[in-house]
Amino acid sequence: MADSIPALAVSDQKDVRVVEFTNNKILDEANIKEIGDGLNSLVDERTHPKLLLDFATVDHLSSAALGMLINVNKRVKERNGQLRLANIKPQILEVFVITKLNKLFRITPTRAEGLSSFT
Amino acid sequence: MVKRVFDIPSDFSASRDVQTHIMDDVVAAGFDEERIFAIRISLEEAIVNAIRHGNRMDASKRVKIEAATGPGYLEVTVEDEGPGFDRKNVPDPTAAENLCRPSGRGILLIESYMTSVGWEAGGRRMRMILQGA
Numbered sequence: 001m002a003d004s005i006p007a008l009a010v011s012d013q014k015d016v017r018v019v020e021f022t023n024n025k026i027l028d029e030a031n032i033k034e035i036g037d038g039l040n041s042l043v044d045e046r047t048h049p050k051l052l053l054d055f056a057t058v059d060h061l062s063s064a065a066l067g068m069l070i071n072v073n074k075r076v077k078e079r080n081g082q083l084r085l086a087n088i089k090p091q092i093l094e095v096f097v098i099t100k101l102n103k104l105f106r107i108t109p110t111r112a113e114g115l116s117s118f119t
Numbered sequence: 120m121v122k123r124v125f126d127i128p129s130d131f132s133a134s135r136d137v138q139t140h141i142m143d144d145v146v147a148a149g150f151d152e153e154r155i156f157a158i159r160i161s162l163e164e165a166i167v168n169a170i171r172h173g174n175r176m177d178a179s180k181r182v183k184i185e186a187a188t189g190p191g192y193l194e195v196t197v198e199d200e201g202p203g204f205d206r207k208n209v210p211d212p213t214a215a216e217n218l219c220r221p222s223g224r225g226i227l228l229i230e231s232y233m234t235s236v237g238w239e240a241g242g243r244r245m246r247m248i249l250q251g252a
Contacts, residue, residue, distance in 0.1 A: 027163055028131070029131050060156070060159060060160070062160065062164065062167065063164055063167075063222070063223075063224035063228055064222075066224055067222050067224075068221070070219060070221045071221050091153070091156045095160070095228065098227065098228060098231045099213060099227060099228070100213040100218060101218070103218065104219065
């Protein structure tokens with residue numbers, strides 16, 4: 001069943017949780033809620049969470065998805081953690097630039113650069 | 120020019136079908152990838168705004184969508200049954216004090232991607248036009 005596929009694929013790179021999105025669209029309310037809940041659970045797992053979101057598979061996202069990411073970022077900061085966004089395709093990156101959220105989030109071109117930017 | 124008219128309840132799943140039909144017309148009209156991306160995001164934001172902020176998710180209220188699609192031209196109107204609004208009163212989501220707010224970016228995105236955007240009927244009807252293939 002398609003709806004049984006988890007929205008997130010999570011792996012570990014040392015002390016960093018690396019998250020990939022299994023759907024190329026982050027648009028639907030239900031999908032955004034599932035992703036938000038999943039990311040918040042990962043944030044809550046550790047005292048000082050380190051999270052890297054790899055956007056390599058993402059082709060479309062909505063302003064509601066941006067809102068969800070803002071809330072996750074807030075939660076990471078509340079726990080003195082670190083959040084990185086990496087591998088964002090040019091068209092999606094433009095959405096971050098238009099909304100000026102590229103100033104709010106720490107965005108790196110590649111996953112490797114993201115991983116090496118954690119302190 | 121392909122013209123379509125939809126009248127849907129304030130329901131996100133119903134809006135998904137509308138978007139699929141319009142996007143099929145957009146692809147058939149030969150828009151390039153960049154514009155297809157721009158149209159997809161603008162359509163999503165416009166319909167979600169009508170359902171969420173216009174009709175306040177009231178299932179008894181409808182959203183009317185009209186689309187005219189042809190080579191190098193797209194015109195879409197999205198009309199809700201809410202109280203309307205004044206564009207001038209919508210806060211700038213890129214202002215430093217609003218950057219951390221989780222909502223309020225839909226209109227900004229539509230205005231950034233479309234050639235022209237306007238509001239009619241006291242803000243209940245949005246008309247957006249994209250020109251260029």
